[in-house]
Amino acid sequence: MNKLAIVIPYYKIDFFEETLKSVADQIDIRFTLYIGNDASPNNPLPLIQKYFPDGNYHYFNYQENLGGNNLASQWERILENVTEDWFQILGDDDMVLDNFVEEFYEKITLIESKNIYVIKVSQAFINKKSEKTTTYSKYDEVITTNDFWNFKFNLGHRSSLSEHIFNKEIYEKYKFEKYPLAWHSDDMAVIKFSIPNGIYYLDKTKVYVRFSEKSISGQVNDKNNNDLKNIATYQFYADMLNHYIKYLGKKEARVTLEKHFYRMWNLKFRNNLNLISIYMYLNEYRKIITIPYKNYQFNNNAKKN
Known part of the structure; x- marks a missing residue:
């Protein structure tokens, strides 16, 4: 059985094909793909079937939009179906490098032996043209909860949901906090899930986080x-x-x-x-x-x- 689930809460089609392609291009295919359509006006199935023609995915066509009220509820609805030990929530406009799954399996035995429940992956921001606009993030192999807080909230480092892989068991214990817009819901998950043994950092693969006017982070004038x-x-x-x-x-x-x-x-x-x-x-x-x-x-x- 696969240990890793890649979960995509889908609503926006604008960059969804690039997201799907990055998942389909994985060198190591030991992952399970879950896609939850949050009542989007744009049907994603043609794109999903283009990149996963063998039907090796789980697709949920929800009739009620939850993300418009709170994104964390949208995430949790899909996670109810996940049976794998670990999961990543990948934004429908973000991307992963082709060795993302490979690096997960390279380190997962060590991570589990340390009783660590959060994995952080090196990331960079990209724009609507998929051009990299920042350097890659860089940390030590293990980051404490205190380090994470200090890096992001006192030193201004970037952090996003897509660059994290969470242990399913610890998630079931704590869930996500339902802050408005799910703003900081991922940060609180990192904090609660990383206690007491910290966060394991993967540097040899990358997550690309899209920063555009269509993302909540990018809507600075709203x-x-x-x-x-x-x-x-x-x-x-x-x-x-x-x-x-x-x-x-x-x-x-x-x-x-x-x-x-x-x-x-x-x-x-x-x-x-x-x-x-x-x-x-x-x-x-x-x-x-x-x-x-x-x-x-x-x-x-x-x-x-």
Whole structure:
């Protein structure tokens, strides 16, 4: 039985053929392909049958669109059918190098022996012409949860859903957080699934993540999307500080806390932090007496509903 599932939540046809071709070109064919059509107006079957004429795939033609409400629900609906031990969720406009599956099997025995449940693959951004617009990401063989947070949220490194392979058992335990637009849902999955043994990094294969005006990341001038992204980030940072702060170093935790304070104040959001437990973790006990005043400041500044 294959150990790896490649899962494609399909809606946009614009670059879907390139995505399919990259999967069909795999040197090692020990994977199972799952495609879930999220009630798209464009039928993908002709393209799927072109690249997989032997019918060696699972196709689900859903009548209800879930991705328009929350992408994480779209992902989870397809994952209900997956029986393999590991899975990648590949965006319908992203691509993988032809040795993607080969490198997975090259390292999977070692990864499982270390009780690691998240794999990160070297990635680069591409544009709508499939031209590479960034360098490839580069990390050590094993990345801690703290490292991941610091790299992305304090140092500004790129990270996307498609470049990760997740263990199915740990996913079943935690699932995906349903943040608006599924913004940061993949980040929280990486954090929760990587505790306590970290993330294994594959450097000898690549994932190409498309950044265009048709992707949520690329819609930088859409006010409604930006508002929803701000709400998602507000919820995500609070979850990290309230529930997973002990997996951050104290320096990273302080930086994260200050960023969240700044965001809440400027966006006029109410305080959503358990400041008692946060200050106790940071050994800043004297600040506990300031909490009522901080709550008053944030909540008085917040937008009135």
